[in-house]
Amino acid sequence: MLGTKNLLHKTHKRKRKNNHRSASKNQKSVSKKGCFISRKSGKEDEDGDDNEEGFSLKASAPSHSHGVQPLGNLYLSPSSNNSRNSGLGNLQSLTDELVLEILGLLGGTHLGVLSTVSKSFYVFCNHEPLWRNLVLETCKDGFLYIETWKSTYVHAIRPSFEVSNSGLKVRDFYSDYLFQSWLCANLEMKPEWLDRDNIIRKKGISVEEFVSKFEEPNKPVLLEGCLDTWVAFEKWNRNYLIELCGDVQFSVGPVEMKLEEYFRYSDLAKEERPLYLFDPKFAQKVLQLGLDYEVPVYFKEDLFSVLGDKRPDYRWIIIGPAGSGSSFHIDPNSTSAWNAVIKGSKKWILFPPDVVPPGVHPSPDGAEVASPVSIIEWFMNFYNDTKIWKKKPVECVCKAGEVIFVPNGWWHLVINLEDSIAITQNFVSRRNILNVLDFLKKPNACTVVSGTRDRANLYDRFKKAIEASFPGTIDDLVSKADEKKVQQKKLSFWDSVTDSNAGAFKFSF
Numbered sequence: 302m303l304g305t306k307n308l309l310h311k312t313h314k315r316k317r318k319n320n321h322r323s324a325s326k327n328q329k330s331v332s333k334k335g336c337f338i339s340r341k342s343g344k345e346d347e348d349g350d351d352n353e354e355g356f357s358l359k360a361s362a363p364s365h366s367h368g369v370q371p372l373g374n375l376y377l378s379p380s381s382n383n384s385r386n387s388g389l390g391n392l393q394s395l396t397d398e399l400v401l402e403i404l405g406l407l408g409g410t411h412l413g414v415l416s417t418v419s420k421s422f423y424v425f426c427n428h429e430p431l432w433r434n435l436v437l438e439t440c441k442d443g444f445l446y447i448e449t450w451k452s453t454y455v456h457a458i459r460p461s462f463e464v465s466n467s468g469l470k471v472r473d474f475y476s477d478y479l480f481q482s483w484l485c486a487n488l489e490m491k492p493e494w495l496d497r498d499n500i501i502r503k504k505g506i507s508v509e510e511f512v513s514k515f516e517e518p519n520k521p522v523l524l525e526g527c528l529d530t531w532v533a534f535e536k537w538n539r540n541y542l543i544e545l546c547g548d549v550q551f552s553v554g555p556v557e558m559k560l561e562e563y564f565r566y567s568d569l570a571k572e573e574r575p576l577y578l579f580d581p582k583f584a585q586k587v588l589q590l591g592l593d594y595e596v597p598v599y600f601k602e603d604l605f606s607v608l609g610d611k612r613p614d615y616r617w618i619i620i621g622p623a624g625s626g627s628s629f630h631i632d633p634n635s636t637s638a639w640n641a642v643i644k645g646s647k648k649w650i651l652f653p654p655d656v657v658p659p660g661v662h663p664s665p666d667g668a669e670v671a672s673p674v675s676i677i678e679w680f681m682n683f684y685n686d687t688k689i690w691k692k693k694p695v696e697c698v699c700k701a702g703e704v705i706f707v708p709n710g711w712w713h714l715v716i717n718l719e720d721s722i723a724i725t726q727n728f729v730s731r732r733n734i735l736n737v738l739d740f741l742k743k744p745n746a747c748t749v750v751s752g753t754r755d756r757a758n759l760y761d762r763f764k765k766a767i768e769a770s771f772p773g774t775i776d777d778l779v780s781k782a783d784e785k786k787v788q789q790k791k792l793s794f795w796d797s798v799t800d801s802n803a804g805a806f807k808f809s810f
C-alpha cells in the first residue's frame with residue numbers, strides 16, 4: 302500500500318525477462334548473456350565470453366534447486382523433453398504462476414501427498430514460498446526456522462515428524478519462473494548496482510542550513526556524525542539485543558517473533574525476500590531501546606506529538622539480513638523521515654515525487670502500488686533503465702553511523718548489503734505540515750491514511766490539536782505558502798518575457 306511502512310506492496314506476477322538463455326548442467330550460475338560465471342568472483346568460466354554483465358551467486362548458494370533449468374536450455378537439450386509438462390498431465394497448459402497459485406490453496410498434508418505424484422509435482426510442491434506462506438498463515442506467534450520452510454512447517458505442526466531435506470534433483474525440468482526464483486534468492490548484488498553515489502553528504506551543518514538547503518526544498522541529504530553520542534551506536538549488536546530482549550516478540554511481516562528466533566531465521570534463510578523485522582512498538586515493548594538513541598537535532602520538531610499516544614505510528618526498529626529491505630514506496634501520510642544505520646549498510650535509491658520509478662505502478666487513487674516481486678528482481682530488470690533517464694535517481698550506500706533524510710513524497714527502495722540494524726522515524730514539521738493536512742483530508746483518507754485505526758478522523762483531530770497547541774500557526778503557514786505561489790508566478794512570467802541570463806527582453810514572432 303502506498304505510504305505504509307510495512308511493505309505490503311502488491312507485486313507483479315513475476316514477469317521474467319528471459320535473462321538466462323542457457324545454464325551449465327549443474328546450474329552453477331548464469332550470466333545475462335547466457336554464459337557462465339563463477340560463484341562469488343563473478344569471473345567468467347573458460348567457456349564463456351567477455352562478461353561485464355555477469356551475475357555472481359552467493360558463496361552460500363545451494364548448487365541447484367531440484368535441478369530446475371531456465372527454459373532456454375531446453376533448446377540445447379538433445380531430448381527436447383520437458384519433464385515439467387509430462388509430469389503435470391492436463392495441467393501442463395497452465396503457466397507456472399497459475400500452477401503455484403492453485404497449489405497455494407492446498408494445506409501442507411495435501412501438498413506433501415501431491416509431491417509424490419510425479420517429478421514435476423515434486424518440484425512444484427516443494428517450491429519454498431508455498432511452505433513459507435503456510436508457516437506465516439499458521440504460526441502467527443512465531444516459529445523455529447529449521448533449514449527450509451517445508452521442514453519449519455512440518456516441525457511446527459508435528460514436532461516429532463522427521464523431514465529429509467536432501468532434495469531430489471529432477472532431470473530435464475525447464476521453467477523460467479522457478480529458475481529465476483532460485484536465482485534471485487542466491488544472487489550477489491552486482492558491484493555496478495552499488496557504484497553510483499550522488500547524494501549530497503554533510504557533516505556538522507547547522508539546523509538552519511539543513512532547513513534552508515534540504516528540508517525546505519524537499520531534497521534528500523546524507524548526514525554524517527549524528528550518532529556519535531548514541532548508546533545504541535556504541536552498544537547495539539546481536540549479543541546486546543539478545544541479552545536485553547531476546548525473548549520479546551517483535552513484528553516480522555505478518556507474524557510476531559521472539560528476537561532470538563528471528564536472528565536464528567535470518568542466519569539460516571536464503572530467500573528472495575527475507576522476512577524483515579519492522580516494529581513500531583519497540584520502545585513500548587522494551588523501554589531501554591527507546592532510551593538508547595536520541596532524535597538528531599535536525600528532526601526535533603515533531604508536530605504529531607500534539608496527539609500524544611493517539612498519534613499514528615512514527616518510529617520503527619528495523620533488523621534484517623543482507624538482501625532484506627523495502628521495495629519502492631512513499632512514506633505514510635506525506636510525512637518526511639530519517640533513517641539511521643546503527644549496524645551494517647544499506648543501498649538507497651530515491652526518486653522525486655514527480656518521477657514514478659521504472660517497474661512501479663501506483664493505482665490512480667494512490668492506495669496500492671504494484672512493483673516487481675523482489676528488490677533483487679528490480680535491480681536485474683529495471684536498474685539499467687534509470688541510466689538513460691533524464692531525471693536520475695538519488696543513490697547512496699548509507700553506512701553505520703550515517704543518517705539519511707527522506708523528504709516527503711519521495712519514492713525510495715532500500716536493500717541491506719549486510720546484516721543491518723536501524724532506527725527510522727517519520728515526522729511532521731512546519732515545513733511539511735500543510736502537505737500532511739492535505740493528505741489527511743483526501744476523500745479516500747480511510748484507505749490511504751495509515752498508522753492509526755481512526756484513519757478518517759485523523760485530519761480533524763490533528764488540525765484541532767495543532768490549533769490548540771500552536772494557535773494561528775496553520776493560518777500563518779497557509780498565507781506564507783500563498784505569497785510564495787504568487788512570487789513564483791511572477792518570477793515565471795518574468796522568465797518567460799526576459800532572457801534571464803542577459804537580463805534583456807525576449808521577442809518572438
Ligand SMILES: O=C(O)CCC(=O)C(=O)O
Pocket residue numbers: 306619626627632638640647713715723725
Ligand atoms: O529498510 C529500510 O531501512 C528503509 C525503511 C523505509 O524505507 C522506511 O522506513 O520508509
